[in-house]
Amino acid sequence: MKQGRSGFVALVGKPNVGKSTLVNAMAGQKLAIVSPKPQTTRNRLRAIVNRPGAQLVLVDTPGLTEGGDALRQTLRRITGSAAADADVGLAMLEIRGIKPELDDMDRQVLAMAQRQGLVVVINKVDRLPDKAMLLPWMEVLHGATGGAVVIPVSARTGDGLEVLERELISRLPEGPFLFPEDMVTDEAERAIVGELVREQILLQTHEEVPHAAAVVIESFEDGRGDDDGLCRIEGRIYIERDSQKGILVGKKGSRIKSISEAARHEIEALLGARVYLRLTVHVSKDWRKNERAVLKLGYGDNE
Template sequence: MNTNSPHRSGSVAVIGRPNVGKSTLTNALVGAKISITSNRPQTTRHRLLGIATFPAGQIVLVDTPGLHKQQGKFSASAMSRVMNRAARGALEGVDAGLLVIEAGRWDEEDTLAYNVLSDAGIPVVLVINKVDRLRDKSALLPFLAQVSDGREFAAIHPVSALKKNGLESLTKDVLALLPEAPPMFGEDEITDRSERFLAGELIREQLMRQLGAELPYATTTEIERFTEDGEMLRIGAVIWVERESQKAIVIGKGGTRLKEIGSKARMQMEHLFGRKVFLETWVRVREGWSDDETALKAFGYE
């Protein structure tokens, strides 16, 4: 690498329809897990920054909820409106955009995401994710021709975010689109979010992974206590649901489900924070919270 080349730094929005792997890509580029993932759409509900620092420059990735059409029961909810606003708001002041799609698939919501980026007047890099899942690799070139026809991309990169394939050339092309500038964040910083916020997200990740089919959008988390006790973090978290019947589902028979959720979330926290965590969880009911903008604001939704 040419050490005399100018240092580049800037912000890049990561946009796409739900469940294409935007958070997995953000984590892979940052080199740490800052954005939660599951196989359920709309796992990401908040806009957050992932800071990826390289010798040649710094990419500040703005990970966003999936853009989706306003239709159906969930899409008509306050939660849906908040998430779409967060995704569109991510474009304010960014230098470039990554349009993340799934290999072999392009639908109306991909077109919506492309149009949002195109209207922002920024360079757009097409990231075709999950190429490792494409059974017929010979179908990739015709697919590339199809999706790029009539659309303008600064670069196109087939990748597997999960397996970290294709990311080096993607990084190089993204850095080339950024202005010459010093780093926006310190070398050891990986996100703009606090450990308190990340703790809540890691609990919600386990809720989505273990209960996503039963309660896809009816749960959220609130950190009530976050204190340092020597080398240990003591965290008290509330899991909010909308009905008493949902509370029973989260707790599980004899409390086994809640214990499993807490145990896995705690292990993820200890890995991310690099210290021991003592985690307590409670389940409470607040009817209709996901369709109440006041409640959403209280729970930290932008």
């Protein structure tokens, strides 16, 4: 295996700050799902960024929240262990207002990401009416972390990402590369396919429904080598109650049809093939409260 600077960088932050968006931007392709709703990510996902002389493995994690149900506890564990296993911690936050004030969860984020080479990232700078707002926050964060470097970026526009990448690479240990150079992720395609379905549920439903949904890909017939080149995929969507089932399916099946249609386009882009996608909706009562159901639906066992 090639040599160079290589290692794991774990992204830690509150929900919705833009961790998955940054991972996709640096990987140069969509691997992690993104939505405007908090608690989008539910699994650890590794994106392998290959550069001349360096291999940066970005580890996306679920946004940190307080305790709560079995699912949230599992998500917290996933984030904690990804951070503990990383060579470099990347704590991401977005700034709120002019006066810099760190709340309890910000401190937890900083503490969890604290490694020898902590890097603090302030994301979404494209939204700031005035860049001067950054300075007091940068000072507070620098102070609160005992002198960590603070880098403002926009994962959306790409602003600051080159600086961030250089900074991260400089902190990685020297050694053999961890993955083959043509690899972009070690995540199974099948798992990403399930996530792309869940992304559409997050984007196309509201209130409790998106968070009560889990997706399991039941069968994946990879037809990329066949004459018709068609991939046949069947997935099951689990939600917590009958009433949510009605909402998800929609009038005469209109919502599930629209979810399936949009997910199919995304999956075709991922696989580079035509896709036949069949989705069915099922109830797994209050699964988020039940540790075994959480595990069964695919969360927390990817170690």
